[in-house]
């Protein structure tokens with residue numbers, strides 16, 4: 001075993017929550033060691049959209065109106081079990097987190113004016129201002145350390161490694177029609193081409209990759225030590241702190257932790273046993289979270305006396321995904337977040353060939369409807385159905401808009417194509433009469449611009465993600481039933497909600513509700529304060545980073 005080392009704080013896991021905890025502890029004068037099991041920082045945070053839901057974080061709220069509205073919305077969203085102390089903690093410390101990030105780190109976030117909350121019918125829902133998005137970041141500033149940033153999902157990049165943000169899409173699609181779009185698209189592509197001369201992927205980072213790079217750049221600025229490809233293999237309480245062993249392929253070293261161990265290993269998405277134990281059967285097979293998040297923090301927390309909250313409204317947060325075999329035999333998993341489902345001319349059906357939900361609702365809520373439907377009707381299969389014109393305009397899943405031919409996707413089995421409802425039903429194993437009826441009813445709704453069954457296109461959220469050029473209902477248009485395509489979708493988790501029980505300062509609690517001295521959990525290792533509810537964009541990263549900041553503040557004051 002190598003030389004012993006003394007630190008005040010050991011943070012386990014270098015995702016957004018872990019790096020935030022490390023930076024906030026360092027800023028309070030504590031000596032920090034960050035221990036990361038992989039050879040890269042970022043975990044799921046780096047492949048995410050990078051949005052933080054931080055209500056009232058940047059508003060002047062002298063009268064407290066914003067907080068009252070946000071509190072009402074959170075209580076209504078979470079329902080039974082909502083914890084007032086954690087709601088107040090988020091509302092108090094969201095603004096403090098933002099001030100800290102902007103004054104002491106390279107993270108730059110701005111409130112998105114139009115980004116509706118996901119449960120628009122609840123009291124206190126807003127149309128924007130609660131979601132914060134990271135500024136784009138130039139990966140070249142990291143020098144060789146750029147290789148330490150976990151790349152985004154391959155399916156979210158174009159031209160072999162170019163990141164595309166939501167704001168880039170209109171310019172890329174209109175490049176051949178609008179001179180301004182052409183210029184911007186040309187600049188993006190040229191920059192990317194230059195990057196590719198020397199690097200494996202583009203260095204213009206957006207969304208979660210930008211957030212992670214900004215945090216990591218600050219970790220490097222502050223010279224906080226990171227032990228890569230390492231983890232805590234043994235730990236025991238030692239007076240006021242812990243004695244632990246940090247293991248690496250090349251050996252072990254003893255570390256004495258004077259004040260606190262912060263668990264930030266990203267939850268249990270990558271742990272097969274925990275998935276079996278805690279997730280509903282239809283959701284066990286698919287995940288879009290980082291596979292290395294194998295519940296190590298939760299295991300360690302339990303071994304040190306922490307309790308797990310295992311009764312949330314939903315044990316994880318969901319996204320509908322489609323899958324396709326890549327040329328090398330691996331399976332690509334594509335999350336249908338917001339580019340296709342709300343656009344006009346698409347519907348979803350179950351294995352009875354019936355619609356079962358508003359397809360334009362949030363990814364999490366559509367998946368909840370899939371899980372409910374599977375439970376109630378036994379449906380084992382779900383499909384998105386659209387027509388050729390839809391795919392040409394908007395794409396669907398892995399199929400990008402504007403493609404001349406879809407034959408590659410049909411041949412691979414990703415898309416199922418038919419020239420009639422009966423033909424599509426035969427290929428998908430659905431009842432042809434029922435599918436014909438479902439499509440006819442959808443088309444009747446679409447012709448009148450009013451969804452007779454699921455209110456598609458009525459909520460501000462639906463309309464935000466629809467096609468603003470399609471009026472009067474931006475989410476509804478009849479399908480051409482002679483040119484139909486279907487994609488099978490599954491429920492996947494984007495991160496887990498169940499986790500270690502904590503108080504509002506992220507101190508891990510035992511089964512009696514007493515804090516385990518010196519032990520903290522944040523990010524998805526901490527049981528989500530939302531208890532499986534999904535109020536808006538940034539539901540995991542907003543609280544994840546806020547409670548990381550609060551953990552550091554508490555450690556410094558203890």
Ligand SMILES: Cc1cc2nc3c(=O)[nH]c(=O)nc-3n(C[C@H](O)[C@H](O)[C@H](O)COP(=O)(O)OP(=O)(O)OC[C@H]3O[C@@H](n4cnc5c(N)ncnc54)[C@H](O)[C@@H]3O)c2cc1C
Pocket residue numbers: 012013014015016017018035036037038040041042043044045046047048049050051052053230231232264265266267288289290292293294295296297335494495496522523524525537538539540541542544
């Ligand atoms: C496509 C997609 C989009 C998303 N968009 C958003 C969004 O916009 N907003 C939002 O709030 N959420 C979003 N999410 C969810 C969000 O990304 C995650 O919930 C969040 O990143 C979790 O952060 P974390 O810091 O807890 O974990 P991570 O970022 O996953 O970090 C955990 C780190 O711990 C390391 N680790 C794991 N085990 C160990 C161990 N035993 N020892 C040491 N290190 C370990 C991992 O390698 C990893 O680096 C999205 C998810 C996906 C898949």
